[in-house]
Amino acid sequence: MSSLKEICSGLPLDPLPPNQGRDPNVPHAPIRTPNLTAEEERLALRNALRYFPPSHHATLASEFAQELRQYGHIYMYRFCPTLRMRAYPIDQYPCRTRQAAAMMLMIMNNLDPAVAQFPQELVTYGGNGQVFSNWAQFRLVMHYLSEMTEEQTLVMYSGHPMGLFPSLPSSPRAIITNGMVIPNYSSRDQYEKMFAMGVSMYGQMTAGSYCYIGPQGIVHGTMLTVLNAGRRYLGSGDLRGRVFVTSGLGGMSGAQAKAAVIAGCVGVIAEVDEAPLRKRHEQGWLMEVTSSLDQCIKRIREAKSAKTPLSLGYHGNVVDLWERILLEFERTGELLVDLGSDQTSLHNPYNGGYYPVQLSFQQANQLMSTDPDRFRNVVQESLRRQIKAINKLADAGMHFWDYGNAFLLEAQRAGAEVQKVGGGATEFRYPSYVQHIMGDIFSLGFGPFRWVCTSGNARDLAVTDNIAATVLEEMSANVPERVKQQYNDNIRWIREAGKHKMVVGSQARILYSDQKGRVSIALAINQAVADGNVSAPVVISRDHHDVSGTDSPFRETSNVYDGSVFCADMAVQNFVGDAFRGATWVALHNGGGVGWGEVINGGFGLVLDGSEEAAKRARLMLNWDVSNGVARRCWSGNSNAYETIQRTMEENRQLLVTMPFPVQDEHVLDRALQG
Numbered sequence: 001m002s003s004l005k006e007i008c009s010g011l012p013l014d015p016l017p018p019n020q021g022r023d024p025n026v027p028h029a030p031i032r033t034p035n036l037t038a039e040e041e042r043l044a045l046r047n048a049l050r051y052f053p054p055s056h057h058a059t060l061a062s063e064f065a066q067e068l069r070q071y072g073h074i075y076m077y078r079f080c081p082t083l084r085m086r087a088y089p090i091d092q093y094p095c096r097t098r099q100a101a102a103m104m105l106m107i108m109n110n111l112d113p114a115v116a117q118f119p120q121e122l123v124t125y126g127g128n129g130q131v132f133s134n135w136a137q138f139r140l141v142m143h144y145l146s147e148m149t150e151e152q153t154l155v156m157y158s159g160h161p162m163g164l165f166p167s168l169p170s171s172p173r174a175i176i177t178n179g180m181v182i183p184n185y186s187s188r189d190q191y192e193k194m195f196a197m198g199v200s201m202y203g204q205m206t207a208g209s210y211c212y213i214g215p216q217g218i219v220h221g222t223m224l225t226v227l228n229a230g231r232r233y234l235g236s237g238d239l240r241g242r243v244f245v246t247s248g249l250g251g252m253s254g255a256q257a258k259a260a261v262i263a264g265c266v267g268v269i270a271e272v273d274e275a276p277l278r279k280r281h282e283q284g285w286l287m288e289v290t291s292s293l294d295q296c297i298k299r300i301r302e303a304k305s306a307k308t309p310l311s312l313g314y315h316g317n318v319v320d321l322w323e324r325i326l327l328e329f330e331r332t333g334e335l336l337v338d339l340g341s342d343q344t345s346l347h348n349p350y351n352g353g354y355y356p357v358q359l360s361f362q363q364a365n366q367l368m369s370t371d372p373d374r375f376r377n378v379v380q381e382s383l384r385r386q387i388k389a390i391n392k393l394a395d396a397g398m399h400f401w402d403y404g405n406a407f408l409l410e411a412q413r414a415g416a417e418v419q420k421v422g423g424g425a426t427e428f429r430y431p432s433y434v435q436h437i438m439g440d441i442f443s444l445g446f447g448p449f450r451w452v453c454t455s456g457n458a459r460d461l462a463v464t465d466n467i468a469a470t471v472l473e474e475m476s477a478n479v480p481e482r483v484k485q486q487y488n489d490n491i492r493w494i495r496e497a498g499k500h501k502m503v504v505g506s507q508a509r510i511l512y513s514d515q516k517g518r519v520s521i522a523l524a525i526n527q528a529v530a531d532g533n534v535s536a537p538v539v540i541s542r543d544h545h546d547v548s549g550t551d552s553p554f555r556e557t558s559n560v561y562d563g564s565v566f567c568a569d570m571a572v573q574n575f576v577g578d579a580f581r582g583a584t585w586v587a588l589h590n591g592g593g594v595g596w597g598e599v600i601n602g603g604f605g606l607v608l609d610g611s612e613e614a615a616k617r618a619r620l621m622l623n624w625d626v627s628n629g630v631a632r633r634c635w636s637g638n639s640n641a642y643e644t645i646q647r648t649m650e651e652n653r654q655l656l657v658t659m660p661f662p663v664q665d666e667h668v669l670d671r672a673l674q675g
Helices: 038-049 054-071 098-110 135-147 188-196 216-234 255-263 274-282 293-306 318-332 361-370 372-395 407-413 433-443 458-476 481-496 515-531 569-581 612-635 639-651 666-674
Strands: 123-125 152-157 160-166 174-178 243-247 266-271 288-290 310-315 447-453 507-513 538-542 585-590 600-608
Touching: 038 054, 038 188, 098 135, 098 447, 098 538, 098 600, 135 152, 135 160, 216 255, 216 433, 216 447, 216 481, 216 507, 243 255, 243 293, 243 318, 255 266, 255 310, 266 293, 266 318, 274 288, 274 310, 288 293, 293 310, 293 318, 318 372, 361 372, 372 407, 433 612, 433 639, 447 458, 447 515, 458 481, 458 507, 458 515, 481 507, 507 515, 515 538, 515 600, 515 612, 538 612, 569 585, 569 600, 569 612, 600 612, 612 639
Parallel strands: 152 174, 174 585, 243 266, 266 310, 288 310
Antiparallel strands: 152 160, 447 507, 447 538, 538 600, 585 600
C-alpha cells in the first residue's frame, strides 16, 4: 500500500510499479473512439512516453499502445496509486505551504471512489469530466505541490503540469486551463483526437478545477429548482403528492433523488446502469429501487395518494418510463406526472452519456465502440421517441424543462419536435431551467457558494453550518421581499443540512447566497479559524454554474437576450479578475454541463486560514466574483440585475458600473429603420 509521502515523491521509476491493469471492482468509463490515423496513434504514444526516461520506453510503449487501442486513451493504469483516494486531513500532506496541501486534499477528493464516477480513468462526473488525462500527471502534480513555496505558481495545461514558475506571495498558487482550443477547431471529433493524443482535456466544471464536493454540490440547486418550479408552474411551494419524473443517477444527476425528497415531492428517476443506482441506494440517497414498470406505476399512485415524499429509482430506460406513463394516461385519463426533466449526460451523447431505448446497457456499450455511426442513428431515434412521449404528456398538463444538459439541443439535432415557433437561437418548445427558474435567482446575485473543512472533522462542518445560518438570519431582516424568499429557502436548507446526511467525501457544504451573504459568511468562517473554533483552514469555492463564472448560451446565460449570448467575455474576465484579487487557484475551461465547444466557464479555490490577509482576499475577490456577472446581466436588460447592481453601488462607492438606458418607445426604432 502506497502512502501520501510516496505519491508525493514523483513518478516511481526505480523500480516501476507492477502493472495491475483495471480494477474489476470499480465502474469504468466507456471505450472511447478517437478514430486516430496511424500517424496520430504514433504521436499519442510519443506524447505519453515523454513523461519517462528512455530506459523505460521499451517496457511502457507496448502497454500504452495496448491501452490506446483497447480503451481509446492512454490512462497509464500502472501508475494508479494503491493508496485509498480520499480527502485526508490537511495536516497529513507532506508540503511547505498549507495552500498547496488544501489543493492536494481537493484533488484527492475528486478521485475518491465514493465520489468519482470512473476513478481509475480520473473521471469525476458527467461521463468524461477529467481531473487529469493520465496517472503520470496526477503524480507529478502531487510532487510539485509538495515542493511548492509561496513564491511559486503551478501552471496546468489541460491536465499537464507545465511546472512551478516564480511568482508573488499574493499570486494564485495554481493557474489551470482546460480545453483552451482555437474556436474553429473546437469540435467534438477534434476533441476526441486531441484527448487521445494527450494534448487537451475536458474538465467539465469542478472536475478539472479540483472543486467537486460530491453530489451534494448539485442537491441544493436541484432542490431550489424543483421548489421554484412548483411555485411557478403549480402555484405552490408545497409539493406533497406532486410527481417529478427525470433520469440519471450518476455523478451529478444522483442529486435528484435526495433533492426531490427534501423538496417534499415524489421523485422517480430512471437509470440504465446498475452501478450508480446501487451506489445511491447504499448511500441512502435513493429510498427504493425497482426494475418493474408495473411496480413503478403502483408506487407513484400510492405515494401520490398518501402525499408522502419518495425517491424511487427505476432500473431501466427513461424512454420506456415516459412511454408507460403516457400509456397510463391514454388508458385511464389519469396524468401521473406533474413535473418533468432529464439529466442524462447529453453533452456526451455518443460515448456513454445517453443510452438508447432500443439496446440493453451492454449492447449500447459494445455498439458505441464497434459501429459509432450506427450507434449515433440509434441514439437519435431514441431521442425522437422520448420527445414524442414528453410532448403528449406536456399537452395533457405536465410541465417540462431542460436541465442544461443539452437535452433539447441534441433532440433538435436528432430531428425531434422541440422547436419554438418564433423563438431565438437558444429557445426551444420547453424552457431551460435558467430561462424560467434559476436565471432570476442568478440576476439577484445568488449562486452556489460552497466550503470544505480541511480538518476532515464533522464537528468543524457543524460549526460552519451554524455560522452560515446565523449570518443569513441576521441579514434577512434587511433585504427586499424578492430576496427574502431566497434567504429563507437557504436558511431552511442549512439548518436541516446535517440531518439529511449529504456528505460524500470531504466535509463540505453548499448553499445559494448573494454577494453580501458570501462575503459575510467567508469573513465569519475565517474569524472562526483564527479563534480556534474551527480547527483547520477552510477552502471556499463555488460551482462554475453561477452568476459570473459561466458563459453558456443553452444554460447559465440562456436568459440573456441582447445578442451577446454566444460571447464569453464574462467568464474570461471572471477568471482573470479572481486571479489578481486573491484566489488561491483559478481555472478556465472549454465545455462543462452542455458540452465541449458549447460553453466557457471558470472557478476558483480560496484558502481561509484565519489570517488578515485571507480576510482581505475573500472580501475583494468575492465581491468581484458576483458583481461581474450581475453587471453583465444588468447591461443585457435584466431588471433584477439592474436593481441588484444599483443597490451594490450604493453600498460600495468604489464600484462604478455602466448602466443601460432602455428604449422606452419602440416606435423610435420603427421610424428609424423604415426611414
